[in-house]
Amino acid sequence: MQDLKKIRYLVIDVDGTMTDAGIYYDEHGNELKKFCTKDAAGFFASHQVGIQIMVLTGRECQATTRRMQEMKVDFLVQNVKDKLGYLERFMRENGIPREELGYLGDDLNDLESMRLAGFVGCPADACEEVKAISDYISEVKGGYGAVRDIIAHVLKRRQEWDWAVEQIYGVGI
Numbered sequence: 001m002q003d004l005k006k007i008r009y010l011v012i013d014v015d016g017t018m019t020d021a022g023i024y025y026d027e028h029g030n031e032l033k034k035f036c037t038k039d040a041a042g043f044f045a046s047h048q049v050g051i052q053i054m055v056l057t058g059r060e061c062q063a064t065t066r067r068m069q070e071m072k073v074d075f076l077v078q079n080v081k082d083k084l085g086y087l088e089r090f091m092r093e094n095g096i097p098r099e100e101l102g103y104l105g106d107d108l109n110d111l112e113s114m115r116l117a118g119f120v121g122c123p124a125d126a127c128e129e130v131k132a133i134s135d136y137i138s139e140v141k142g143g144y145g146a147v148r149d150i151i152a153h154v155l156k157r158r159q160e161w162d163w164a165v166e167q168i169y170g171v172g173i
Contacts, residue, residue, distance in 0.1 A: 002118050002135075004157045008100040010046060011087065011113070012147060014057040014064055016106035017123060020143030033063045036144055042151030043071040045164035049155060051102075054090075056083055058109055083113040091116065104150050106130060106142050121150035 015021050018039060024032040046053055054075035055068050061078070068076045080086050091101065103110070103117035106126040114120045114133060121136045123146035131137055136153050140146040155161035165171065 002099055004102075004119060004154050006099045007051060007102045007119055007154065009052050009054060009096060010102045010104065010151070011054045011056050011117065012103075013105035013107075013110050014055060014061075015059060016126070016142045017104055018055075018067075018143065018147055020141070021106070021125075022143075031059075031061045031063060033061060033067075034143060035063075035067045036147075038145035039147040040071060041165070041168070042148035043073070044168050045155055045161060046151055047072065048164040048167050049158070049160045056080060056087065056113075058083065083109065084116070087113045087116055102154065104147060119154065121153070122146075123150075 012018065018035055019033045022034070026032060043053060052074040054077060055073050056077045057064060058080055059078065064078060065076065077086065090096070098116060099118035101117040102119040102121065103114045104121045105114055106123050108127060108129060111129055111133070114130065120134045121138065122130045122134045123138050123140060123142035125141045126134070126137070136150060138146040138149040140149045152161055155164060
């Protein structure tokens with residue numbers, strides 16, 4: 001396994017990774033999503049240790065915008081149909097080598113862009129093709145804290161999880 005200390009960026013998919021993959025509409029046609037509050041600890045811990053987060057999704061949704069503002073993501077990129085092309089350009093323009101990029105996703109639309117990353121993580125209910133290329137498969141399903149679990153895995157391997165949690169929440173582990 002690669003040196004996880006080199007990871008400086010995490011790319012995270014929304015539907016099926018941060019959510020349960022369901023798409024809900026209210027009576028006015030507004031799209032609703034259920035995000036797991038447990039994932040917030042992973043986002044905050046990543047920031048604490050200097051990892052930048054990009055949320056990269058093929059859909060555009062106001063609920064996603066609101067939640068990602070609350071999570072203080074560094075890059076929110078919605079309505080991207082060609083994730084591979086977008087990520088290739090982003091990496092080239094910012095001089096990001098493969099070993100500095102982690103990718104958390106769950107389905108076929110993430111598969112090719114995941115291959116650009118030095119570390120790949122996925123929820124327990126990811127598709128088989130994504131599981132086959134993942135370095136870490138969470139035991140948690142998407143939308144139920146899988147993002148937190150994957151980030152905690154990375155930061156524990158880096159021996160930074162306990163420190164980050166103590167800094168954020170004032171509690172030692």
